[in-house]
Amino acid sequence: MMTTLVPSLDHLKQAYAVTAKATQITPLLDSAALARETGAARVFVKPESLQWAGSFKVRGAYWRLKRLSPDEARKGVVAYSSGNFAQGLAAAGQALGIPVTIVMPIDAPAAKRDATTGYGARVVLTDHGERAREEVAAATAREIAETEGLALLHPFDDPEIVAGQAGAGLEALEQLDARNASADLLFCAVGGGGLIGGVSLAFHYLSPATEIFGVEPEGFDGMGASLAHGVIETMPIGPKSICDGLMARKPGDAPFAALRTAGVRGITVDDQSVRHAMRIAFERLKLVLEPSGAASLAALLGGKVDVSGKSVLVVATGGNVSLTDFMTHMNDGRI
Numbered sequence: 001m002m003t004t005l006v007p008s009l010d011h012l013k014q015a016y017a018v019t020a021k022a023t024q025i026t027p028l029l030d031s032a033a034l035a036r037e038t039g040a041a042r043v044f045v046k047p048e049s050l051q052w053a054g055s056f057k058v059r060g061a062y063w064r065l066k067r068l069s070p071d072e073a074r075k076g077v078v079a080y081s082s083g084n085f086a087q088g089l090a091a092a093g094q095a096l097g098i099p100v101t102i103v104m105p106i107d108a109p110a111a112k113r114d115a116t117t118g119y120g121a122r123v124v125l126t127d128h129g130e131r132a133r134e135e136v137a138a139a140t141a142r143e144i145a146e147t148e149g150l151a152l153l154h155p156f157d158d159p160e161i162v163a164g165q166a167g168a169g170l171e172a173l174e175q176l177d178a179r180n181a182s183a184d185l186l187f188c189a190v191g192g193g194g195l196i197g198g199v200s201l202a203f204h205y206l207s208p209a210t211e212i213f214g215v216e217p218e219g220f221d222g223m224g225a226s227l228a229h230g231v232i233e234t235m236p237i238g239p240k241s242i243c244d245g246l247m248a249r250k251p252g253d254a255p256f257a258a259l260r261t262a263g264v265r266g267i268t269v270d271d272q273s274v275r276h277a278m279r280i281a282f283e284r285l286k287l288v289l290e291p292s293g294a295a296s297l298a299a300l301l302g303g304k305v306d307v308s309g310k311s312v313l314v315v316a317t318g319g320n321v322s323l324t325d326f327m328t329h330m331n332d333g334r335i
Helices: 009-019 032-038 057-066 070-075 084-096 110-118 133-148 159-178 194-206 222-229 253-262 271-285 291-301 323-330
Strands: 042-047 077-080 100-105 122-126 151-153 185-189 211-217 265-269 311-316
Touching: 009 057, 009 159, 009 194, 032 042, 032 271, 032 291, 042 159, 042 271, 057 084, 057 159, 057 194, 077 084, 077 133, 084 100, 084 110, 100 110, 100 133, 110 122, 122 133, 133 151, 159 194, 159 253, 159 311, 185 194, 185 291, 194 211, 194 253, 211 222, 211 291, 222 253, 222 265, 265 271, 265 291, 271 291, 271 323, 291 311
Parallel strands: 042 311, 077 100, 077 151, 100 122, 185 211, 185 311, 211 265
Antiparallel strands: none
């Protein structure tokens, strides 16, 4: 059996040294209001929604593109994504002068599709019908890669993507240290697992006492189930979630290996708790979060874990949501 690479601390630091020059430092918010509401000693929120292209994805995308050979960079890359990786990769490609093609499900949010083309990427839409949308999009991306000679990139199942996304965790650790603080608990959303793979490894190496929780939508908890059983599991096709960026049916090998190494545990949230978290983020933190970006905050506010007297870090992953969709969620899903 082939062993999946788990990036070392030196690997994470090497990636961060490169990506830090192309990304912006997102703040670490210290929310007394959330601490009072949850009973935590302190609640820190790291809004990666304020990153370039509206999410953490540009970190991993930029690092992955920097690892291309000169010939691969000249020809360009293709990947599939429901939106945030699409935007992150398109933005990174634009910055590095690398052509990017993105395959997106036809039901991906229009705001994310428009933003992706705005960064100069070519977008190819797929109609998945009753099939799992990531399977259809992935097959189309493979076909394009073969016929056009493009490098095929996976949005999360790649040790280099994991290493690049770790920058969010390393940055948060630097910010906590600057305040003479630490995190007893960490909440981070899980789609395919690229972000939490990198973040969990950063904390595993540098803050091993931190308990880490991966947050998934109900019905899409492939990572949680896989971690619980010790093998990668695929979730059945079921009802959709408003967390469109977290609807992967199974985790990637690379993120799964990282999370097992870091001892991450899985928890789930429902759509209503996510809508509530979006409202709280807007009213208390003045942050506009998309549903996927608010999932980790929903886990904290929903009492999924006892945080009494603890110092908590919440990674708010993205803010790519249209005004119309945001207001619909604020009205509890009603137009």
